Amino acid sequence: MSRKACVCEARFPKGNCINESQFSAHNNPTIQSHCKPRHQHLMSSNAVPQFAEENWYTKAVDYWSTVDPTVNGMLGGFESVCPVECAASLDLIHEFVNDQRGADNVVKKEARVDKTYACDCGAGIGRVTKEFLLRVPFAKVDLVEQTPKFVEQAKHEYLKEEMEAGKIGNLYCMGLQEFTPDSGKYDLIWCQWVLGHLTDDDLVSFLKRCKDGLRPNGVIGIKENNASKGYIVDEEDSSVTRSDDLYKQIFKKAGFKILKEKKQHGLPAGLFAVKMYILTPE
Numbered sequence: 119m120s121r122k123a124c125v126c127e128a129r130f131p132k133g134n135c136i137n138e139s140q141f142s143a144h145n146n147p148t149i150q151s152h153c154k155p156r157h158q159h160l161m162s163s164n165a166v167p168q169f170a171e172e173n174w175y176t177k178a179v180d181y182w183s184t185v186d187p188t189v190n191g192m193l194g195g196f197e198s199v200c201p202v203e204c205a206a207s208l209d210l211i212h213e214f215v216n217d218q219r220g221a222d223n224v225v226k227k228e229a230r231v232d233k234t235y236a237c238d239c240g241a242g243i244g245r246v247t248k249e250f251l252l253r254v255p256f257a258k259v260d261l262v263e264q265t266p267k268f269v270e271q272a273k274h275e276y277l278k279e280e281m282e283a284g285k286i287g288n289l290y291c292m293g294l295q296e297f298t299p300d301s302g303k304y305d306l307i308w309c310q311w312v313l314g315h316l317t318d319d320d321l322v323s324f325l326k327r328c329k330d331g332l333r334p335n336g337v338i339g340i341k342e343n344n345a346s347k348g349y350i351v352d353e354e355d356s357s358v359t360r361s362d363d364l365y366k367q368i369f370k371k372a373g374f375k376i377l378k379e380k381k382q383h384g385l386p387a388g389l390f391a392v393k394m395y396i397l398t399p400e
């Protein structure tokens with residue numbers, strides 16, 4: 119790939135620098151990256167990344183174990199975007215979880231999705247649970263997160279009040295590649311800034327398992343960075359940033375169709391595009 123093909127995009131929410139020479143040294147056919155604010159020189163490729171390395175998942179655990187268990191840590195130093203980011207998620211889900219009413223306040227269309235139980239996948243310390251899912255408000259939220267220190271922080275500090283109020287169900291400390299939701303449990307399974315850590319095959323399998331975890335009319339919500347094309351690999355934390363097209367191929371392969379898709383607006387310039395998708399089984 120020529121130097122001209124090298125693009126500079128900022129990682130959100132994650133910060134790291136891989137320059138072209140480091141990239142060559144890794145002899146990896148792809149590069150770009152994924153969530154959290156960091157600037158780096160990256161190259162994209164349509165070639166499927168070398169996911170199959172033995173330590174693909176352990177490298178991610180090692181990386182995240184070095185990150186502060188704070189909102190700033192979850193957002194790679196861009197703590198200030200949290201309100202605008204969560205407001206966009208609330209706006210996206212609004213039409214699914216609320217009745218639509220006419221001018222006379224008569225219900226024109228009933229809410230498709232109940233607000234009983236949500237699951238926050240790749241939850242970190244529970245930022246999305248606190249600032250989005252419990253504001254919808256879902257009555258109860260489970261969290262799935264593979265870095266133990268984030269789960270501990272969620273349990274004992276960040277979500278302490280919500281735990282005491284009975285709004286938090288299970289905190290599963292495990293990777294999404296191993297997580298199988300209980301059958302028919304969730305109205306919404308939300309995955310944010312985490313799916314780049316899963317290999318394509320594991321992501322398809324995970325989404326297929328999620329299908330069984332949905333209650334009737336339940337949906338999957340996905341919010342991830344988008345590469346402009348192909349894959350961008352971050353070797354440091356074992357993640358990829360996928361293009362919109364690649365995500366759509368994966369959703370189809372897993373047996374989902376898109377009910378709604380929307381770009382996140384209002385983020386600082388120079389970051390990856392962030393896209394939200396609401397999916398339902400085909």
Ligand SMILES: C[S@@+](CC[C@H](N)C(=O)[O-])C[C@H]1O[C@@H](n2cnc3c(N)ncnc32)[C@H](O)[C@@H]1O
Pocket residue numbers: 131132153154175178182192193239240241242243244245246262263264265268292293294295310311312315316
């Ligand atoms: C950028 S943070 C986002 C956290 C949260 N979704 C948010 O937006 O505040 C990515 C999170 O994904 C977690 N993670 C990485 N790989 C994972 C995997 N395979 N399964 C579950 N969680 C994972 C990390 O430990 C980290 O907490």
